[in-house]
Amino acid sequence: MGWSLYLDCNNPRGNSGLTYSNACSLCSDDRLSYLACPSYAINPQVGFSEITALAGLGLYLVVGVIGTGLTAQFYHHFEIRVAKPYKGMVTNGLAWTHLVLMNVGVAAASILMIYAGYLGDIAISEKEAGGFGMTIEDTSQQILNMFTVPVSTLLLVTVVGAAAGGAGFIINQFQRREVKTQYRGGKRIA
Numbered sequence: 001m002g003w004s005l006y007l008d009c010n011n012p013r014g015n016s017g018l019t020y021s022n023a024c025s026l027c028s029d030d031r032l033s034y035l036a037c038p039s040y041a042i043n044p045q046v047g048f049s050e051i052t053a054l055a056g057l058g059l060y061l062v063v064g065v066i067g068t069g070l071t072a073q074f075y076h077h078f079e080i081r082v083a084k085p086y087k088g089m090v091t092n093g094l095a096w097t098h099l100v101l102m103n104v105g106v107a108a109a110s111i112l113m114i115y116a117g118y119l120g121d122i123a124i125s126e127k128e129a130g131g132f133g134m135t136i137e138d139t140s141q142q143i144l145n146m147f148t149v150p151v152s153t154l155l156l157v158t159v160v161g162a163a164a165g166g167a168g169f170i171i172n173q174f175q176r177r178e179v180k181t182q183y184r185g186g187k188r189i190a
Contacts, residue, residue, distance in 0.1 A: 053117025101161025
């Protein structure tokens with residue numbers, strides 16, 4: 001990764017692709033400002049759409065994989081260790097709603113984000129390399145903006161699923177159940 005050690009507001013052409021207004025907005029008082037900026041901050045074409053794709057992958061890994069594993073631990077804890085199994089239509093329905101909506105929502109949102117990053121990367125690539133040769137602004141407005149509503153809708157589905165699971169946890173915790181004591185060999189086992 002390349003680094004630029006300074007931004008010269010008086011010489012905007014020497015600022016690795018920044019326009020004069022962008023370069024000077026980073027400088028405090030129109031003088032030479034010594035900053036250590038990564039190359040993706042100076043030239044936003046590098047890594048612009050890859051960040052979208054990586055965010056989708058990160059969303060899937062964190063919420064999809066780790067979140068599902070943590071959810072499995074919660075269900076195991078309630079049903080086995082606390083001995084409060086999910087019985088009844090309400091708690092069972094909320095548990096299934098949690099599992100289905102959360103997994104479908106996060107997987108679909110992740111796939112869309114990864115695909116949006118892929119399309120955005122093709123769009124800003126040069127025509128000689130098989131891309132569309134679009135600018136960042138055109139790519140953002142014409143390609144990436146159309147993914148905003150579907151991705152946010154799928155993330156809302158994920159949140160609804162997680163909220164249903166939380167409601168199921170709370171209902172299951174406070175439900176009254178008959179306690180049946182079992183004895184084996186004169187000793188209480190449950």
